[in-house]
Amino acid sequence: MSMTAGAGLDNGFTGTERAVLRALSDGRRRTVAEVCAELSAARSSVVHALSGLQAAGVVVEHPAERSARGRPARGWSLAASPGLLAVVVAAAHGFLAGVVRPDGEVLAAVHSTANLTPPAAVLELLNRAIAQAEISARHIELAVLGLPGPSLFAGTAGPGPLGGSHLRRFRDWAGRPAADVVGEHLNRPVFCENDANLAALGEAVYGESAAADTVLHVSLTHGTGAGLVIGGKLHRGGSRLAGEIGHLHVDDGGQLCECGARGCFWQTTSIPALLSELATAHGRTFSVSDLDAAAAAGELEIIRALRGFGRSLGRRIADFVVFLDPQAIVVDSTLGAASHVIADGIREAVDQYTPPQLAASVQISSGSLGVSAHLKGAAALVRTENLLVDTGHASVAGRPSGTAPS
Numbered sequence: 044m045s046m047t048a049g050a051g052l053d054n055g056f057t058g059t060e061r062a063v064l065r066a067l068s069d070g071r072r073r074t075v076a077e078v079c080a081e082l083s084a085a086r087s088s089v090v091h092a093l094s095g096l097q098a099a100g101v102v103v104e105h106p107a108e109r110s111a112r113g114r115p116a117r118g119w120s121l122a123a124s125p126g127l128l129a130v131v132v133a134a135a136h137g138f139l140a141g142v143v144r145p146d147g148e149v150l151a152a153v154h155s156t157a158n159l160t161p162p163a164a165v166l167e168l169l170n171r172a173i174a175q176a177e178i179s180a181r182h183i184e185l186a187v188l189g190l191p192g193p194s195l196f197a198g199t200a201g202p203g204p205l206g207g208s209h210l211r212r213f214r215d216w217a218g219r220p221a222a223d224v225v226g227e228h229l230n231r232p233v234f235c236e237n238d239a240n241l242a243a244l245g246e247a248v249y250g251e252s253a254a255a256d257t258v259l260h261v262s263l264t265h266g267t268g269a270g271l272v273i274g275g276k277l278h279r280g281g282s283r284l285a286g287e288i289g290h291l292h293v294d295d296g297g298q299l300c301e302c303g304a305r306g307c308f309w310q311t312t313s314i315p316a317l318l319s320e321l322a323t324a325h326g327r328t329f330s331v332s333d334l335d336a337a338a339a340a341g342e343l344e345i346i347r348a349l350r351g352f353g354r355s356l357g358r359r360i361a362d363f364v365v366f367l368d369p370q371a372i373v374v375d376s377t378l379g380a381a382s383h384v385i386a387d388g389i390r391e392a393v394d395q396y397t398p399p400q401l402a403a404s405v406q407i408s409s410g411s412l413g414v415s416a417h418l419k420g421a422a423a424l425v426r427t428e429n430l431l432v433d434t435g436h437a438s439v440a441g442r443p444s445g446t447a448p449s
């Protein structure tokens with residue numbers, strides 16, 4: 044089965060009904076007031092939509108639960124609980140496969156930093172995740188692929204604009220689109236999202252910055268990138284490459300980059316570049332986990348290098364702070380203790396290079412989810428993009444008399 048475009052099925056629901064289904068698509072129970080708050084919708088239209096969906100057998104009402112304060116409110120949920128999501132992230136420095144519930148609960152996560160050759164080795168990683176979750180593949184409703192390059196939403200079916208050959212190597216598996224390979228393996232729809240965007244959405248929706256409206260998440264383990272989440276939704280931009288801070292121009296005489304430009308930021312400021320510099324300086328190899336361990340142990344030399352790296356990043360991020368006035372900047376937490384030190388360096392640069400009022404209002408911290416950020420981000424994506432409704436998931440497939448989903 045090939046990947047599905049984001050256009051949506053005509054499954055007979057009104058706009059408000061689709062919005063209500065989106066709010067309930069994580070399988071959790073919500074009161075009318077909670078649905079109204081989430082959709083910024085009037086109570087009367089939400090109640091009308093719930094009644095219509097109830098009559099169609101798509102949602103059910105639950106008896107009131109005792110609450111500590113105030114009048115107990117009745118809850119609503121989907122009539123049939125939504126299935127599980129499979130997630131595969133393939134990037135420059137590793138692969139991740141997992142199984143997650145639509146409400147963000149991670150059931151399994153299998154990570155590999157080995158240089159796996161898709162498709163066989165990556166599908167094997169996915170099979171291991173499914174086994175670890177103690178489910179079978181038929182419990183999977185749809186899959187989300189996290190890959191470098193633009194997301195494949197906004198109605199794009201097929202491999203999409205790959206930009207440069209460096210993206211093709213991640214997205215073509217033995218000459219075929221990765222999404223087609225995973226879709227056939229699971230016999231389920233597959234959606235592709237930029238890997239940095241998945242982590243950003245996970246941290247912005249399920250992490251400690253969840254209350255912030257505008258969140259800039261900086262991804263480092265798989266290159267130097269960022270994802271921007273505004274009001275709980277990804278901002279992707281016109282070519283769906285928003286947030287590629289690694290390709291900010293910093294050096295007229297720099298090397299030609301894979302992206303087609305010259306002198307891009309990531310060539311000098313990235314974790315792989317830092318690891319290589321440390322290896323040269325110390326005469327031994329360094330890994331991401333070495334950075335984590337050294338930061339946790341308080342090794343001053345490594346901490347200085349990490350904080351300086353954070354300041355270099357922060358010098359560029361300071362410009363974003365002026366443009367966007369974000370409430371939170373979250374640093375890739377897959378670096379463990381090292382990400383706290385990098386966040387400190389970013390803080391110093393932002394304090395130095397942005398107007399004090401802006402600097403004072405932005406929180407800068409390490410993320411809290413580790414590798415789960417990508418998996419939880421996939422769950423958040425399915426909900427914010429209404430993918431279960433658009434793909435005709437069994438529990439929300441449409442009105443019995445409506446257009447049947449294909």
Ligand SMILES: [Zn+2]
Nearest residue numbers: 290300302307
């Ligand atoms: Zn570039």
